[in-house]
Amino acid sequence: MADLGRGEGQKSRSKKSVSRQSRSCRICRLRKVRCDRVRPCHACCAYGHPSKCVYDIGSDDEEAQPITQAEEIRNLRNEIKELRNKINQHGGQEARTRKLAELERLFQAIRSAPIDVVDDLVGGIRADHHHVRSRAIEDELPLRMLTPSSLDGIEDKTGYSWNLVRSRQSNAGLSDSHSSSGSSSTESISVEEDWCGPLSRFTPQKPMLDLFIQRFVDAFSPEVDASSGHAGALRAGAEIRIFSPLISSAYDAVSLTYFGRSVKDPRIEAAGMQIYPKVLRSLQEALLDPERSRSESTLVTVTLLLAFESIERTSDAGVIAHVRGAAQLIKHRGPENHVHGVEHLLFTELRPYWAGVALADRKPSFMADNVWKTVPWSAGTTKKDxxxxxxxxxxxxxxxxxxxxxxxxxxxxxxxxxxxxxxxxxxxxxxxxxxxxxxxxxxxxxxxxxxxxxxxxxxxxxxxxxxxxxxxxxxxxxxxxxxxxxxxxxxxxxxxxxxxxxxxxxxxxxxxxxxxxxxxxxxxxxxxxxxxxxxxxxxxxxxxxxxxxxxxxxxxxxxxxxxxxxxxxxxxxxxxxxxxxxxxxxxxxxxxxxxxxxxxx
Incomplete structure (x- = not known):
C-alpha cells in the first residue's frame, strides 16, 4: 500500500510538472528554466530576447493563457494598494509610518531587484507568508538581511525587528544604478505585524521620484490617438523599468533633470545630472557585452538618453551621437527583434529619427533594405500609415x-x-x-x-x-x-x-x-x-x-x-x-x- 501511495504521488507530481512545462514559453522550455508565464516573461527579458517569447497554448484554454507585463504590473499595484489599505486600517500614526516605510522598500525591491528575488517577494505576499528567511543574502544584493535565529520557534512574531546591513560586496550593476540612493549606515526597521514579511532588500527612494517619472513620461510620451501620431514607446519603457536596474536608473536621471529644468530648481536638476554619468558607465558595460548589447533594456536606455540630451544638451554632438548610437544598436539587433513589445515601438515610432541621422551622415542607411521595411510589421503589432x-x-x-x-x-x-x-x-x-x-x-x-x-x-x-x-x-x-x-x-x-x-x-x-x-x-x-x-x-x-x-x-x-x-x-x-x-x-x-x-x- 505504501508503495502504491508513493507511486500515485510520483505520478501526480509528474503530471503537474508536465502541465507546468507545457504552459511555459518556447525559450524557457528550450533552456529548461522557470517561466513565470507573463508575455514576455522575465526570463526572456533578462536574456535579452523578449520578442522571441512565444507561447504554444490554444485559444480554447483560457485558464492557461499568459498575461501581459502591463497586466502583471497592474496586479502588483493593486496588491500594493491592498497593503496600503491595511496600513490605513491599523491604528496609530507611528505604526502607519513604519509600515509605509516597509511598503516603500517593497516597491523599490519590485522595481529593481533580480528576477528570483522579485519572484520570492511576490510569492511570499500572495501566499500570506508567515515565516522569515534567516539566511543572509550577500553575494547577489547590495543589502543583506539578518534575522535573529531565536525567531525560528516563536509563534507570535508581532514584536521582532529587522536589521538591514549594507553589503560591502554589492553587485556591480546594481551598485552603479542605485549608489545614489540611501546611505551606507545600518538601518533598523521595526515591524509589529507579519503581514508584510521580509520586504526590505533595497534602500528606499523618495516617493516623489515616481511622480517625476510620470511627469516626464506625460511630456515625452503623451497618451494620444493615431491621428496625433504614435507616442507610446517611452511610456511602455517606463512600465517595464521594474525589470531592469539600468532602465530604472536612466528614468531616474532623466526625470529628475527634466523636472528640475521645468520648475527652475537647480538642486533637482543637479540630482539628475549626478546620476547621468553612472548610467552612461552602466550603459557602456552593457554595450560591450555581446548578449546585453542586444537586450531590450539597452535599447530603451540609449533612446531614453536621447531625450536627456534634448533637455540638457551636455555637448554639441550629444544628441546626434545618441541618435547614431541607437540606430547602430537597432541594426545590430536585426529586424526580427523589433516585431513585438517596446523594441517594436522604439523602432517604428522613432523611425524618422533613425532616417534623419542617415541623412545627416550622408551615408547609405540599413533601413533601405527591404527586410527593414517589412519584417518589423510582419506580426501585425502595428500597421503602417x-x-x-x-x-x-x-x-x-x-x-x-x-x-x-x-x-x-x-x-x-x-x-x-x-x-x-x-x-x-x-x-x-x-x-x-x-x-x-x-x-x-x-x-x-x-x-x-x-x-x-x-x-x-x-x-x-x-x-x-x-x-x-x-x-x-x-x-x-x-x-x-x-x-x-x-x-x-x-x-x-x-x-x-x-x-x-x-x-x-x-x-x-x-x-x-x-x-x-x-x-x-x-x-x-x-x-x-x-x-x-x-x-x-x-x-x-x-x-x-x-x-x-x-x-x-x-x-x-x-x-x-x-x-x-x-x-x-x-x-x-x-x-x-x-x-x-x-x-x-x-x-x-x-x-x-x-x-x-x-x-x-
Whole structure:
C-alpha cells in the first residue's frame, strides 16, 4: 500500500510538472528554466530576447493563457494598494509610518531587484507568508538581511525587528544604478505585524521620484490617438523599468533633470545630472557585452538618453551621437527583434529619427533594405500609415547623397576619366528622377485624398499667448508678406508633411539635372511650408512632441537666406520652444542636425 501511495504521488507530481512545462514559453522550455508565464516573461527579458517569447497554448484554454507585463504590473499595484489599505486600517500614526516605510522598500525591491528575488517577494505576499528567511543574502544584493535565529520557534512574531546591513560586496550593476540612493549606515526597521514579511532588500527612494517619472513620461510620451501620431514607446519603457536596474536608473536621471529644468530648481536638476554619468558607465558595460548589447533594456536606455540630451544638451554632438548610437544598436539587433513589445515601438515610432541621422551622415542607411521595411510589421503589432510609407522612400536619399559627394570628390581629384564620370553622373540623375517621381506618387495617394480632409490656410486666434508671425517674400514682387499659417486636420499629417518638405529639400540640394530639376522658387516654397506649419503643431501638440519636428525645422532654417526675415522668425521659434518646453537643444538652433554637406550655419 505504501508503495502504491508513493507511486500515485510520483505520478501526480509528474503530471503537474508536465502541465507546468507545457504552459511555459518556447525559450524557457528550450533552456529548461522557470517561466513565470507573463508575455514576455522575465526570463526572456533578462536574456535579452523578449520578442522571441512565444507561447504554444490554444485559444480554447483560457485558464492557461499568459498575461501581459502591463497586466502583471497592474496586479502588483493593486496588491500594493491592498497593503496600503491595511496600513490605513491599523491604528496609530507611528505604526502607519513604519509600515509605509516597509511598503516603500517593497516597491523599490519590485522595481529593481533580480528576477528570483522579485519572484520570492511576490510569492511570499500572495501566499500570506508567515515565516522569515534567516539566511543572509550577500553575494547577489547590495543589502543583506539578518534575522535573529531565536525567531525560528516563536509563534507570535508581532514584536521582532529587522536589521538591514549594507553589503560591502554589492553587485556591480546594481551598485552603479542605485549608489545614489540611501546611505551606507545600518538601518533598523521595526515591524509589529507579519503581514508584510521580509520586504526590505533595497534602500528606499523618495516617493516623489515616481511622480517625476510620470511627469516626464506625460511630456515625452503623451497618451494620444493615431491621428496625433504614435507616442507610446517611452511610456511602455517606463512600465517595464521594474525589470531592469539600468532602465530604472536612466528614468531616474532623466526625470529628475527634466523636472528640475521645468520648475527652475537647480538642486533637482543637479540630482539628475549626478546620476547621468553612472548610467552612461552602466550603459557602456552593457554595450560591450555581446548578449546585453542586444537586450531590450539597452535599447530603451540609449533612446531614453536621447531625450536627456534634448533637455540638457551636455555637448554639441550629444544628441546626434545618441541618435547614431541607437540606430547602430537597432541594426545590430536585426529586424526580427523589433516585431513585438517596446523594441517594436522604439523602432517604428522613432523611425524618422533613425532616417534623419542617415541623412545627416550622408551615408547609405540599413533601413533601405527591404527586410527593414517589412519584417518589423510582419506580426501585425502595428500597421503602417502614411508617415511609414514616406520613410520607406526617405531612407533611399542618404545613399544618393553619399554617391553625389563621391562624385564631387572624383571630379576635384580627377581620378576618373570623362566617360566614366559622365556615366556615374547619368546614373545618379536617373536615380534622383525616379525617387522624385515616387515622392509625387506618394503625395497623390496619401495626402491629396487624406481621409481627415485637406490642408487649409487660416489665421489662428492668438489669445494671451502670441506666436511669432511668419514673414516671407512674394517671389513675384519680392515684397515682404505675411502668409497665413497652414492648418491641418491632425498632428500626424503636420509631422508627415514637414518631413516630406525637409526630405525634398535635402534631395534638391544634389539635384542638378539639366531637365526636371527642382527650381529655387520651389525650394523656397518647401521651406515656407515647414515654417507655416509650426504654429499649428506647437499650439496643438501635447507634451514635448515638438521634438518630432526638430530635424525638419533645422532643414528649413538652412534653406532660408542668412539674415532674412524668414530666419528671424525661425530664431524666435527656436527660443520659444526652449523656454516653453525646457529643451536646450532648440535654443542652440540644432547645428548638429544639419544634413547639408559642409554646413556651419
Amino acid at each position: 502614411l508617415l511609414d510609407y514616406l520613410v520607406d522612400l526617405v531612407v533611399e536619399v542618404p545613399a544618393l547623397l553619399g554617391e553625389h559627394d563621391d562624385l564631387i570628390t572624383a571630379q576635384e581629384s580627377q581620378i576618373l576619366g570623362r566617360g566614366e564620370l559622365r556615366a556615374k553622373q547619368a546614373r545618379l540623375w536617373n536615380r534622383i528622377s525616379d525617387l522624385t517621381s515616387r515622392f509625387f506618387q506618394w503625395k497623390k495617394e496619401h495626402v491629396d485624398c487624406y481621409p481627415g480632409g485637406p490642408v487649409k490656410e487660416a489665421r489662428i486666434p492668438q489669445g494671451p499667448d502670441p506666436f511669432p508671425v511668419f514673414r516671407c517674400r512674394d517671389l513675384r514682387s519680392m515684397k515682404i508678406i505675411e502668409p497665413p499659417p497652414l492648418v491641418y486636420p491632425d498632428l500626424r499629417l503636420i509631422q508627415t508633411m514637414s518631413f516630406y518638405y525637409a526630405s525634398r529639400l535635402i534631395l534638391s540640394s544634389i539635384d542638378d539635372r539639366p531637365e526636371g530639376a527642382i527650381s529655387m522658387a520651389e525650394k523656397y516654397q518647401l521651406a515656407c511650408g515647414i515654417a507655416r506649419s509650426l504654429e499649428d503643431y506647437l499650439r496643438r501638440a501635447p507634451g514635448n512632441m515638438i521634438n518630432r519636428l526638430a530635424f525638419s525645422t533645422r532643414v528649413a532654417w538652412e534653406a532660408f537666406p542668412s539674415g532674412g526675415v524668414e530666419r528671424g522668425f525661425m530664431a524666435q521659434v527656436f527660443n520659444l520652444v526652449e523656454k516653453r518646453h525646457s529643451l536646450r537643444l532648440w535654443g542652440s538652433f540644432m547645428p548638429e542636425l544639419s544634413a547639408y554637406a559642409g554646413s556651419n550655419t
